[in-house]
Amino acid sequence: MTIQQEIEVQEEVFDPKIHLAYEAPKTRLTLSDLKIQGSATSTPIAATSPFPILSHEGILAYRRALFRRDVLHKCAFPAFPGTLILRNAAEHSTFIEDFWTHPETLRLVSDAAGVPLSIVMRTEIGHTNIQTSGRSLNEMIDSLSVEPDTTKIQLSDEEKAYDPLRSNSIIPWHYDSYPYVCVLMLSDTDGMVGGETYIKTGEGVPAKVEGPAIGHGVLLQGGEVQHLAARALGVKERISTITSYCAEVPGLYDSSFITNIRPYTDIKVLYKQWTSYRLEKMRYEIDRLQSEISQSPGGLDISAVETFVEDQINYLKRTSRQLIPLEQYDKLLEKFGKGELYNVSELWERAEKLPYFSECAISAHQWNWMPDSPLWYDLAHTQVEIRAGKELESQKGRFRWQKDRQFLMGDELLRQGLPELFLSWLDATGLYSMLVKMRTSL
Ligand SMILES: [Fe+2]
Numbered sequence: 001m002t003i004q005q006e007i008e009v010q011e012e013v014f015d016p017k018i019h020l021a022y023e024a025p026k027t028r029l030t031l032s033d034l035k036i037q038g039s040a041t042s043t044p045i046a047a048t049s050p051f052p053i054l055s056h057e058g059i060l061a062y063r064r065a066l067f068r069r070d071v072l073h074k075c076a077f078p079a080f081p082g083t084l085i086l087r088n089a090a091e092h093s094t095f096i097e098d099f100w101t102h103p104e105t106l107r108l109v110s111d112a113a114g115v116p117l118s119i120v121m122r123t124e125i126g127h128t129n130i131q132t133s134g135r136s137l138n139e140m141i142d143s144l145s146v147e148p149d150t151t152k153i154q155l156s157d158e159e160k161a162y163d164p165l166r167s168n169s170i171i172p173w174h175y176d177s178y179p180y181v182c183v184l185m186l187s188d189t190d191g192m193v194g195g196e197t198y199i200k201t202g203e204g205v206p207a208k209v210e211g212p213a214i215g216h217g218v219l220l221q222g223g224e225v226q227h228l229a230a231r232a233l234g235v236k237e238r239i240s241t242i243t244s245y246c247a248e249v250p251g252l253y254d255s256s257f258i259t260n261i262r263p264y265t266d267i268k269v270l271y272k273q274w275t276s277y278r279l280e281k282m283r284y285e286i287d288r289l290q291s292e293i294s295q296s297p298g299g300l301d302i303s304a305v306e307t308f309v310e311d312q313i314n315y316l317k318r319t320s321r322q323l324i325p326l327e328q329y330d331k332l333l334e335k336f337g338k339g340e341l342y343n344v345s346e347l348w349e350r351a352e353k354l355p356y357f358s359e360c361a362i363s364a365h366q367w368n369w370m371p372d373s374p375l376w377y378d379l380a381h382t383q384v385e386i387r388a389g390k391e392l393e394s395q396k397g398r399f400r401w402q403k404d405r406q407f408l409m410g411d412e413l414l415r416q417g418l419p420e421l422f423l424s425w426l427d428a429t430g431l432y433s434m435l436v437k438m439r440t441s442l
Pocket of ligand 1: 171174175176222227
């Protein structure tokens with residue numbers, strides 16, 4: 001190993017006194033400021049203004065840790081030409097793990113969010129999006145250096161007039177997979193246009209949250225508020241690193257899904273960490289109720305037990321439904337391709353307009369599509385909730401069923417954030433092959 005390579009693989013030891021530079025956010029937008037009605041799983045603060053997290057030394061140390069060849073080669077994959085994504089960096093970088101899991105860092109993100117937060121899973125520490133030059137993985141890796149690249153890119157007139165609410169946003173309106181995210185900026189944003197987040201308010205008007213400058217972060221309750229990320233233009237390099245959290249609040253269950261994570265992660269790692277994190281919360285709630293019961297001087301509060309049981313059942317169901325068996329998962333991805341997972345809403349809308357839609361849709365029933373699956377009980381339960389006029393939880397936010405037609409298994413699979421199984425079911429109805437034929441004949 002050359003001296004150069006030896007220097008290259010070293011990273012600093014995280015020291016909050018050197019690497020942190022926290023100042024509390026100047027503004028915290030609440031759900032009520034945004035006229036958004038809170039849910040059973042939400043807490044009051046929706047988003048913060050950008051606030052300092054890392055010192056200059058901290059920024060360089062983080063970048064040095066991230067850009068070690070070992071970390072890049074094990075964690076980075078190209079999402080598009082010019083865009084790299086890094087996952088599971090804490091597994092390969094002690095600095096990154098120590099920074100995000102240090103009590104001081106947890107304290108500052110909790111302070112910003114107004115509630116105590118804990119990291120959902122190790123694999124969700126420091127998810128990093130890198131916008132840089134180069135097309136192939138190696139070209140992109142070679143373009144990165146510890147010192148932030150401050151090269152500006154001349155904007156065209158069209159780019160100067162870019163309006164994320166009218167044009168294509170980098171990530172269109174969505175809810176995050178987990179309740180809270182801390183987005184930390186590792187690049188120089190001087191001269192950058194865009195890069196902000198918009199939240200859909202209760203009145204439907206978008207509210208803007210400024211994007212963070214270098215070393216700054218924003219805290220967003222992204223699992224509870226619908227938001228979009230505006231494209232960032234005018235800079236050559238843009239690197240943001242993101243960690244996801246849930247609230248450590250007694251009795252507050254979180255609304256996480258791993259729908260968007262499954263396709264681009266090592267699901268063997270994800271499934272174990274997901275199950276373990278969900279069980280941890282259940283254990284905490286069981287211990288809490290047991291302690292309340294033993295310390296209560298009076299009789300048992302039966303309604304409290306009922307609420308506890310309902311919450312636990314729903315939480316457990318969500319935990320297991322997200323775990324599509326590995327063998328089935330691989331077969332489904334091989335058959336339909338990853339890209340199709342992102343088209344499911346559009347496919348379903350197009351399918352609804354096909355002649356014989358209803359006849360086809362009911363042809364894939366409990367006797368010929370996954371007959372032993374508990375999803376059939378879930379469908380029946382959701383149909384009962386709809387008849388009772390209840391609001392439904394879904395991977396894409398809460399909604400009321402307002403269509404004239406019956407709520408079908410396709411709707412239930414999308415509600416539960418299971419696009420892989422949706423494609424399987426749509427295929428069993430015969431509708432998928434019709435849609436593919438129409439697509440290929442265009
Ligand atoms: Fe998001």
